Amino acid sequence: MGIEKQGQNSEVQKLRDDNQQLSRENLRLQRAVEELGILNEIATAINSTLAVEKILDLITQRCVHHLGAEQGAVLLLEEQKAAKPFQTICRVGDTSHQRLPFRLDDQLTGWMLKHRAPLLINDLCTDQRFATGVGDLFPVRSLLCAPMVCKGRMTGLLVVFNKKTETGFSVDDQRLLAIIASESGQVIDNARLVEKENTLLLMQEEMRLAQEMQSNLLPKEPPRLPGYNIAGKSIPAKEVGGDYFDFLKLDGRRLAFCLGDVSGKGLPAALLMANLQAAIRGQALAGTSLTSCLERANSLLYRNTSPEKFATLFFGCLDTEGHVLHYCNAGHNHPFLIGKETEPLRLSAGGLALGCFESFPFEESQVQMKPGDQLVVFSDGISEAVNDRDEEFGEERVSDLAATNQDASAAELIEKILQDVGRHAAGRAQHDDMTLVVIKRLT
Known part of the structure; x- marks a missing residue:
């Protein structure tokens, strides 16, 4: 009897253990x-x-x-x-x-x-x-x-x-x-x-739009004026900057032109460039003087852009009958007027870059263009191009190239300058737009 009861207890304990294990497993x-x-x-x-x-x-x-x-x-x-x-x-x-x-x-x-x-x-x-x-x-x-x-x-x-x-x-x-x-x-x-991929695609699309906008703002061909040879070219950097140039015939004898460089890169720079071009064109066609035109453009940029935004601009108006160049330089690299028998003349009269101050009195000046004279306007992407020793191309080289290539056409001179800049940079990546305008009096 005792043995039988002991066996029953053992079975009960086993069932309890199995149930507990089953519960734990469940x-x-x-x-x-x-x-x-x-x-x-x-x-x-x-x-x-x-x-x-x-x-x-x-x-x-x-x-x-x-x-x-x-x-x-x-x-x-x-x-x-x-x-x-x-x-x-x-x-x-x-x-x-x-x-x-x-x-x-x-x-x-x-x-x-x-x-x-x-x-x-x-x-x-x-x-x-x-x-x-x-x-x-x-x-x-x-x-x-x-x-x-x-x-x-x-x-x-x-x-x-x-x-x-x-x-x-x-x-x-x-x-x-x-x-x-x-x-x-x-x-x-x-x-x-x-x-990250979506952001990159968005940046690429923005860059494409900026390049397209920049390209559309540039003249498709230079103006043809009797007694003058004119050319302009802009090579955008990989990262689109804000260089632009423009020609605008005001009447049968006067040609307005400009070369500018707005701050920033990419689409914001292209938009600022488009706004500046529209402002300059509108004022020039309305017959506004060079100084008044720049004063109004300056005020527009100052009021409608952030403090770090500005633009440098060389603005000129050429009278092809009297052969007088009126100009105003708003903080831009000083262009060279190079004659066959005279020292290069730097055109500096004007004022500060546009958009820096709410108002600024700009100064206009004028020079006579004689037969053989050539005006060379350039952006800092030309003069500040560096080689592998971080040496800049420099403005004097621009002047020297123009002086030693006076028989070249305006377009040929631009190509010679760009080729020399390329040799100087020796394969280094282009980090800024390179833009040139050359106006040469023939007779």
């Missing part, structure tokens, strides 16, 4: 199903967008919700910022501190960079590793932190704070956050690459 499977459900929910949400900020927000919101935390944050690793490598990109939660900035303590980020492993702290006050605290501006009692890794490289941290229940964060919570962080690293990295 609980483990249940947690696994829940984790898969959470991961699937996050994956589904992420697949609905390619925007990095939205992905970060979705991940953080789901982690805060499913782990029962008060707040969560994603900190991305900026490797070029050695002093403060982590930048808080996203922060969500249900407290009044949600919209405040947040920065993890250097001790914690240093620990994560060193160990690259999940970190669980349920009583921060007693954890001697982080005696100075963890975060700014709101109290942290407990936290979970996991590294986000992509292709063996840490890309950031996923962290949740303050478990809402008194039991604190569990090992299961830690495992779930680690899985989410591991999966998120690749997703976020891919999304950032897509954003």
Whole structure:
């Protein structure tokens, strides 16, 4: 009887052990199903967008919700910022501190960079590793932190704070956050690459528009005037700058022309160039004097552009009957008037660059153009082109080339100058537009 009862007790104990093991297995499977459900929910949400900020927000919101935390944050690793490598990109939660900035303590980020492993702290006050605290501006009692890794490289941290229940964060919570962080690293990295590619495509389109606008503003062919040979050319840099030149016949005997250089690069520079050209053309066609024209253009630029925007401009008007050149130079490189038997004359009269001050009194001057004289107007992309020793081409070389090539046509002289600049630069990349206008009196 005793033996039979002992056997029954043994079977009962075995059943209890089996039931307990089955319960533990069921609980483990249940947690696994829940984790898969959470991961699937996050994956589904992420697949609905390619925007990095939205992905970060979705991940953080789901982690805060499913782990029962008060707040969560994603900190991305900026490797070029050695002093403060982590930048808080996203922060969500249900407290009044949600919209405040947040920065993890250097001790914690240093620990994560060193160990690259999940970190669980349920009583921060007693954890001697982080005696100075963890975060700014709101109290942290407990936290979970996991590294986000992509292709063996840490890309950031996923962290949740303050478990809402008194039991604190569990090992299961830690495992779930680690899985989410591991999966998120690749997703976020891919999304950032897509954003970079989209940004690059946008920049390329902007550059194409700027180049097209710059090209459309330039004259298709030089004007033909009896007794004169005229040419102009602009070679844009790889990064579109703000050089432009223009010819405008005012009547049968007068030709207005200009060569300008606006500050900046890309589409903003091209737009500023277009506005300046429209202002100059409008004033010139209205019969406004050179000085009044520049004063109004200066006021327009000053009122309608940011303080760092300005433009240099050489503005001239040639009377082809009296052979008198009226000009006004607004802060531009001084052009050369080169005669066959005279020293080169630099045309400097004018004033400051346009857009620097609200008002400025410009000065007009005039010179006589004799047979054989040639006017050479150029941008700083010519004179400031450098070689591999950082030596500039210089303005004197422009003058010397014009003086030694007086039998060349205006177009031929431009090509000779550009070729000499190219030889001087010896293959170095062109970083600024190179623009030239040459007006030569024949008879």
